Amino acid sequence: MVITIKLRGSLIKYFNGQREKTIEVPLDCSAEEALKLAGIDWPKIENFGFVAINGKRVMIYDKLQDGDELKAYSKISGG
Amino acid sequence: MSDANVVFTLFFVLRQEHLERMNGTMKRLKFSKEKCIGCQLCAQVCSAIHEGMYIPSKARIGIETYYDRGGSLKYKDSYCTLCGICFKNCPTGAISKDDRIKVDYEACTGCGVCAGKCPKKVIKIIEGKAYICDTCDGDPMCVKVCPQGALRFE
Amino acid sequence: MLGYQNNILRINLTKKEAKTEPLRMDWAEKYIGSKGLSIKYLYEELKPGIDPLSPENKLIFMTGPLTGTSVPCSGKLAIAGKSPATGTICDCSIGGHSALKIKYAGYDAVILEGKLDKPGYLFIENDKITFEDAAELWGKGSHEAEAMLIDKYGHDYSVISIGPAGETLCTMACINSDYYRQAGRGGMGAVMGSKNLKAVVVNGTGGVKIPNIKEAVKRIAEIEKEDTLQEDNTFVYDGGTTAFLEACQDGGILPKLNFSDTTDEDWTKYNGEVLLESLEGKRGCGSCGLGCGNFLKMGDVVCEGPEYESISVAGPNAGNSDPVAIVKANQVADDMGLDTISAGDTIIWAMEMTEKGIHDFGVRFGEMDKYIEYLKLIARKEGIGAELALGVKKLSEKYGGTDFAMQVKGLEYPQYEPRGSWGMSLAYAVSDRGACHMRAYAPNEEVFAASIPPYTPEGKGEMVFNLAQWNAVKFSLCICDFWGTLNMELMAELMTLATGKEWTAADMAEVGTRVINIARAFNQREGFTAKDDTAPKRLFNEALKNGPGAGQKIPEEAFEDMKQQYYKVLGWDENGMLPESLLATL
Numbered sequence: 115m116v117i118t119i120k121l122r123g124s125l126i127k128y129f130n131g132q133r134e135k136t137i138e139v140p141l142d143c144s145a146e147e148a149l150k151l152a153g154i155d156w157p158k159i160e161n162f163g164f165v166a167i168n169g170k171r172v173m174i175y176d177k178l179q180d181g182d183e184l185k186a187y188s189k190i191s192g193g
Numbered sequence: 194m195s196d197a198n199v200v201f202t203l204f205f206v207l208r209q210e211h212l213e214r215m216n217g218t219m220k221r222l223k224f225s226k227e228k229c230i231g232c233q234l235c236a237q238v239c240s241a242i243h244e245g246m247y248i249p250s251k252a253r254i255g256i257e258t259y260y261d262r263g264g265s266l267k268y269k270d271s272y273c274t275l276c277g278i279c280f281k282n283c284p285t286g287a288i289s290k291d292d293r294i295k296v297d298y299e300a301c302t303g304c305g306v307c308a309g310k311c312p313k314k315v316i317k318i319i320e321g322k323a324y325i326c327d328t329c330d331g332d333p334m335c336v337k338v339c340p341q342g343a344l345r346f347e
Numbered sequence: 348m349l350g351y352q353n354n355i356l357r358i359n360l361t362k363k364e365a366k367t368e369p370l371r372m373d374w375a376e377k378y379i380g381s382k383g384l385s386i387k388y389l390y391e392e393l394k395p396g397i398d399p400l401s402p403e404n405k406l407i408f409m410t411g412p413l414t415g416t417s418v419p420c421s422g423k424l425a426i427a428g429k430s431p432a433t434g435t436i437c438d439c440s441i442g443g444h445s446a447l448k449i450k451y452a453g454y455d456a457v458i459l460e461g462k463l464d465k466p467g468y469l470f471i472e473n474d475k476i477t478f479e480d481a482a483e484l485w486g487k488g489s490h491e492a493e494a495m496l497i498d499k500y501g502h503d504y505s506v507i508s509i510g511p512a513g514e515t516l517c518t519m520a521c522i523n524s525d526y527y528r529q530a531g532r533g534g535m536g537a538v539m540g541s542k543n544l545k546a547v548v549v550n551g552t553g554g555v556k557i558p559n560i561k562e563a564v565k566r567i568a569e570i571e572k573e574d575t576l577q578e579d580n581t582f583v584y585d586g587g588t589t590a591f592l593e594a595c596q597d598g599g600i601l602p603k604l605n606f607s608d609t610t611d612e613d614w615t616k617y618n619g620e621v622l623l624e625s626l627e628g629k630r631g632c633g634s635c636g637l638g639c640g641n642f643l644k645m646g647d648v649v650c651e652g653p654e655y656e657s658i659s660v661a662g663p664n665a666g667n668s669d670p671v672a673i674v675k676a677n678q679v680a681d682d683m684g685l686d687t688i689s690a691g692d693t694i695i696w697a698m699e700m701t702e703k704g705i706h707d708f709g710v711r712f713g714e715m716d717k718y719i720e721y722l723k724l725i726a727r728k729e730g731i732g733a734e735l736a737l738g739v740k741k742l743s744e745k746y747g748g749t750d751f752a753m754q755v756k757g758l759e760y761p762q763y764e765p766r767g768s769w770g771m772s773l774a775y776a777v778s779d780r781g782a783c784h785m786r787a788y789a790p791n792e793e794v795f796a797a798s799i800p801p802y803t804p805e806g807k808g809e810m811v812f813n814l815a816q817w818n819a820v821k822f823s824l825c826i827c828d829f830w831g832t833l834n835m836e837l838m839a840e841l842m843t844l845a846t847g848k849e850w851t852a853a854d855m856a857e858v859g860t861r862v863i864n865i866a867r868a869f870n871q872r873e874g875f876t877a878k879d880d881t882a883p884k885r886l887f888n889e890a891l892k893n894g895p896g897a898g899q900k901i902p903e904e905a906f907e908d909m910k911q912q913y914y915k916v917l918g919w920d921e922n923g924m925l926p927e928s929l930l931a932t933l
Contacts, residue, residue, distance in 0.1 A: 191831025
């Protein structure tokens with residue numbers, strides 16, 4: 115299936131400054147797995163924040179569906 | 194023209210050429226106001242390096258932004274461009290200039306001519322002496338701390 | 348210790364006397380400066396039970412050992428007193444340049460006592476202190492008052508002023524400086540107004556000494572480049588807090604219609620991308636580095652900001668998606684000297700009251716002309732504004748609607764919906780000045796995190812404590828919240844550089860805990876206990892309908908559980924009280 119990954123904050127460096135990429139992922143793929151396929155190994159990124167699927171925060175291990183938009187944020191601090 | 198005059202004229206022309214050549218390659222402070230956030234870290238570190246304390250009132254740079262009656266963002270950009278006007282106008286010869294300005298504090302009388310002529314209003318007369326940017330001997334600290342790259346030395 | 352001026356300026360406004368005294372260095376060693384040290388002074392000097400709007404209250408402007416140095420983000424000033432909104436201790440952190448001017452004038456702090464016999468302002472230039480008449484300034488908006496004073500004295504001077512809301516003793520009144528910077532919360536503007544003090548004008552031409560300054564300056568410059576200016580912090584320059592809008596929307600904590608639900612489908616109409624199209628320039632505080640201020644010109648409205656809080660309250664929470672109205676509401680609130688959060692929350696509560704037919708306040712969701720008009724009326728306590736100036740707590744006690752009165756201890760809710768961030772309900776409940784997001788920013792850890800569940804009480808006591816301790820240290824150094832990567836080790840290094848005394852991360856953490864404890868001790872002395880650490884009933888009874896947190900409400904037992912966890916970490920008893928053994932350490 116095909117999903118779109120959008121990056122926010124300082125994570126864009128992992129796509130060489132691009133903010134989004136569409137990639138092919140296997141069925142039943144989790145957010146975590148999809149990011150890894152796109153070259154983002156989140157536990158190794160100290161300032162990794164959170165992920166959202168179709169504009170809703172999910173846990174990193176939650177599953178994707180075909181056509182989903184997966185957004186990954188770098189850490190946010192301050193208010 | 195007497196020989197002495199020829200020698201003098203030749204010396205003057207060569208010196209002038211030398212200075213102009215230096216001016217072409219000489220590094221100087223450059224300021225991009227659209228990048229400035231008005232933090233005044235430049236003045237703080239300038240005073241710290243030269244005066245041994247954070248005292249922006251004695252800094253040899255004065256870059257600030259302010260809101261004019263809250264309605265528009267204005268810039269004050271006092272920084273040395275190495276234009277040399279202070280050096281050319283110093284009546285006692287206390288100011289010299291090569292790739293930077295130097296003040297001989299023995300010779301400086303604090304007359305204030307340089308400060309009056311300085312087009313960027315950088316120079317201050319403090320306790321009878323002229324305070325002029327010396328570019329930290331070619332490695333200006335203000336440039337190093339400028340967080341947004343508004344100040345450059347090139 | 349170096350870094351300090353070892354000099355306090357104490358102003359008796361009643362007698363129009365100015366005296367200096369040495370800083371209590373023994374207190375500075377325990378509380379550092381700014382937040383911690385101002386609370387310590389108030390704890391020692393204020394009689395329990397005083398009326399916050401009486402001359403007995405004091406207003407403290409406190410700097411820290413890093414103020415005036417080239418440490419980035421160190422330009423903030425703590426303004427503290429007893430809050431008329433809550434009756435608790437209240438310290439605020441205001442930006443601009445006033446902190447530096449006070450320090451360069453030779454003072455660690457200015458303590459304002461008593462009350463002027465008629466409206467006046469205080470002029471401070473190094474050791475020259477005068478009391479000036481403010482008849483011409485009184486009644487003026489904060490922006491006009493500041494402009495008049497700058498016209499008179501020049502741009503080298505910093506002005507700290509109040510708007511009409513401070514003059515009318517509105518408990519939502521803020522203190523302004525540099526036009527668009529505020530000590531926003533807890534009604535410190537009303538405390539200033541109660542002293543008949545319209546403004547403080549300050550300039551300082553002296554200096555600040557730290558040990559081995561030439562080496563220190565170079566090390567600080569390295570820290571600036573390596574830590575402050577890393578990309579995790581520089582989003583502040585790119586868009587400032589407008590960037591939070593999308594994260595809060597996706598995180599399910601962007602409140603809508605007076606916190607009746609989360610997420611707003613119109614959020615792209617007023618997000619950062621839209622607002623920043625009108626960007627005129629960026630501006631930071633003195634000693635900044637990050638430059639969060641977005642100076643906008645939108646139509647005929649000129650304003651620095653709006654910040655996330657002000658966008659949310661006048662946006663989705665008010666049923667509004669017009670960005671111009673959001674910016675206008677921000678500009679009017681600033682000029683009137685009103686806290687955008689508290690005043691906004693009061694109006695949106697009134698909107699819900701009207702919509703529900705409980706009481707007709709004459710304003711409904713989405714009516715932004717009235718929202719803006721009501722801000723002016725509240726500030727001047729005119730018409731319906733005189734009533735709304737009471738704030739959400741007192742209004743709900745009078746008219747009903749307590750279940751959706753979004754406040755703690757009388758301070759209105761910031762714009763992070765706790766049903767989507769359970770730890771935030773705890774942070775609001777136990778904050779030292781009522782509902783505040785700046786004491787422990789829970790979403791950071793539980794919403795903006797990949798693998799931590801937000802909808803559980805588990806571990807939230809310790810999480811909120813850790814965040815609160817970190818902020819307590821940061822704000823006692825008077826460093827801005829936006830230096831988000833600044834850890835305890837680095838704070839210890841900065842303190843060591845500035846004071847010449849060796850500080851460790853453990854020392855800093857100890858100060859943080861002590862600061863939390865003394866603030867709690869102050870409130871405890873005023874009669875506050877666990878029963879005052881509350882959450883609005885809405886969080887327990889109504890589930891969110893939209894967003895990632897749809898279906899979520901916080902079970903009351905879970906809330907109580909989080910409170911007990913928090914008390915336990917700090918060694919407080921089940922009633923949230925400090926035992927004698929802890930009080931003795933303050």
